[in-house]
Amino acid sequence: MSLLSLQDLSVTYRIASGEVAAVRDVSLDLGAGEALGIAGESGSGKSTLAMALLRLLPSGTRVDGRILLDGEDVAAMKWGRLRAVRWASASIVFQGAQHGLNPVRRIGEQIAEPMIVHGTTKEPDKRVAELLAQVGLPAWRARSYPHELSGGQRQRVMIAMALACEPRLIIADEPTTALDVMVQAQVLTLIKKLIAEHGISLIMISHDLSVLADMCDRLGVMYAGRLVEVGPSHEVFHDARHPYSRALAAAFPTVGDPVSRMAPKGLGGDPPDPMDMPAGCPFHPRCPVALDTCTSIDVELWPAGERRSAACVHVLPETPGAPVSDAPVSDAPGSDAPGSDATVSETGGSEPSKTSVEAT
Numbered sequence: 001m002s003l004l005s006l007q008d009l010s011v012t013y014r015i016a017s018g019e020v021a022a023v024r025d026v027s028l029d030l031g032a033g034e035a036l037g038i039a040g041e042s043g044s045g046k047s048t049l050a051m052a053l054l055r056l057l058p059s060g061t062r063v064d065g066r067i068l069l070d071g072e073d074v075a076a077m078k079w080g081r082l083r084a085v086r087w088a089s090a091s092i093v094f095q096g097a098q099h100g101l102n103p104v105r106r107i108g109e110q111i112a113e114p115m116i117v118h119g120t121t122k123e124p125d126k127r128v129a130e131l132l133a134q135v136g137l138p139a140w141r142a143r144s145y146p147h148e149l150s151g152g153q154r155q156r157v158m159i160a161m162a163l164a165c166e167p168r169l170i171i172a173d174e175p176t177t178a179l180d181v182m183v184q185a186q187v188l189t190l191i192k193k194l195i196a197e198h199g200i201s202l203i204m205i206s207h208d209l210s211v212l213a214d215m216c217d218r219l220g221v222m223y224a225g226r227l228v229e230v231g232p233s234h235e236v237f238h239d240a241r242h243p244y245s246r247a248l249a250a251a252f253p254t255v256g257d258p259v260s261r262m263a264p265k266g267l268g269g270d271p272p273d274p275m276d277m278p279a280g281c282p283f284h285p286r287c288p289v290a291l292d293t294c295t296s297i298d299v300e301l302w303p304a305g306e307r308r309s310a311a312c313v314h315v316l317p318e319t320p321g322a323p324v325s326d327a328p329v330s331d332a333p334g335s336d337a338p339g340s341d342a343t344v345s346e347t348g349g350s351e352p353s354k355t356s357v358e359a360t
C-alpha cells in the first residue's frame with residue numbers, strides 16, 4: 001500500500017467573484033521512503049495541493065476526490081486525529097515558514113511543543129538538543145529567540161520542528177526560496193541527508209526543476225492545476241515528454257554551457273486564468289507544437305514510456321489531427337501500452353477515463 005494516495009483530487013477556492021479551480025483531477029501515489037518533486041510556475045497549484053493534503057485550506061474551499069494517508073481518508077478524520085497526524089505522520093515546511101516562528105518564544109520551547117502535546121518524548125530538552133544537532137545547530141541555540149538567528153538557521157529550526165515527532169512524510173513547499181544560494185545548498189543537502197537516514201518520504205515543491213531533479217526520485221510537473229507530466233526526475237528534466245515541461249527545463253542554464261547561461265530559453269505568454277480556462281488543452285495558447293485539435297481536445301495523463309506519463313496529444317498512439325511520426329516526442333507508446341483505455345476528451349464530450357501514477 002502507498003503511504004500517500006491522491007485520487008482525482010480537485011481543489012476549488014470560492015471568492016466573491018466566483019470559483020478558482022486551483023487543483024484539477026490530480027491522481028498519484030507516493031511510496032514509503034520515496035521523494036517526489038512537484039514543479040510548475042507560479043499559480044500552478046503546488047501550494048494548494050500541499051495544503052489540501054493535511055486539510056490546511058481556508059474554510060469554504062471545496063475539495064473533491066480522495067486523499068489517503070496510510071490508507072486512511074484524510075477528509076474523514078476527526079479534528080483530534082487530524083491534529084495528531086499533522087505532526088506525527090506528516091508535517092509541512094512552508095514557503096518562508098521561518099517567518100512563522102513565534103518571535104517571543106525561545107527556539108527550544110517551539111521545537112519541544114509538538115512533542116509535549118503528542119507525548120512523543122519524556123525528555124524534551126534532550127530531544128531538542130538531538131534535533132538541533134541533526135540540523136547542524138549547537139544545543140545552546142535552544143535558548144535563542146528567532147531574531148537572534150540568521151534566515152538559514154531559522155529554516156533549519158523549521159526542519160527540526162518538522163522532524164520532531166518523527167513523521168513518515170515531510171512536505172517541503174519552497175523550503176529555501178528566501179535563502180541565498182550558499183545557504184540554500186546547505187539546507188537542501190541537509191533535507192536530503194535526513195530523509196535518507198530516517199527513511200522519510202518527501203514531497204518537495206519548487207519552480208526549480210534542477211533542484212528537484214537533484215533531490216527527488218520522481219518529478220511531477222503541474223500546469224494550470226493539473227499534473228501534465230510524471231516520471232523519474234532525471235528523465236523528466238533532461239528529456240521531457242510534455243512541451244511545458246520541456247520549456248520549464250530549458251529555462252534553466254546548463255552548467256558548463258556558456259550559450260545556455262547567457263541566453264536561457266523562456267516561455268512566452270502567461271498561464272491561464274483559473275477562473276477562465278481555455279477550451280481544449282489549457283497549454284494550447286502557449287504551446288509551440290500545438291495542433292489544430294488542441295483547441296478542442298483535452299488529454300489526460302497517458303503512459304509515455306517506462307514509469308512515465310504525460311498529458312499531450314503527441315504521446316498518444318494516434319495523435320488526433322497529425323500522424324504520430326510528426327510528433328516531436330520520441331518513444332510514443334504503442335497501442336498496447338498499459339492503460340491504453342485512457343483517452344482524449346472532446347470538449348463537451350463524455351468524461352475520459354483517468355490514469356493514476358503508481359509509486360515505484
Ligand SMILES: Nc1ncnc2c1ncn2[C@@H]1O[C@H](COP(=O)(O)OP(=O)(O)OP(=O)(O)O)[C@@H](O)[C@H]1O
Nearest residue numbers: 013015020022041042043044045046047048049274
Ligand atoms: N486563498 C485563496 N483564495 C483564492 N484563490 C487562491 C487562494 N490561494 C491560492 N489561490 C489561487 O489558486 C491558484 C494556485 O495558487 P497556489 O498558491 O497553489 O500556486 P503555487 O503553484 O503554489 O504558486 P507559487 O509558485 O507562486 O507559490 C492561483 O491562481 C491562486 O491565485
Ligand code: SF4
Nearest residue numbers: 281284287294312313
Ligand atoms: S496537447 Fe497540444 S497544446 Fe497541449 S501540450 Fe500537447 S501539443 Fe501542446
Ligand SMILES: [Mg+2]
Nearest residue numbers: 046047048095
Ligand atoms: Mg506556492
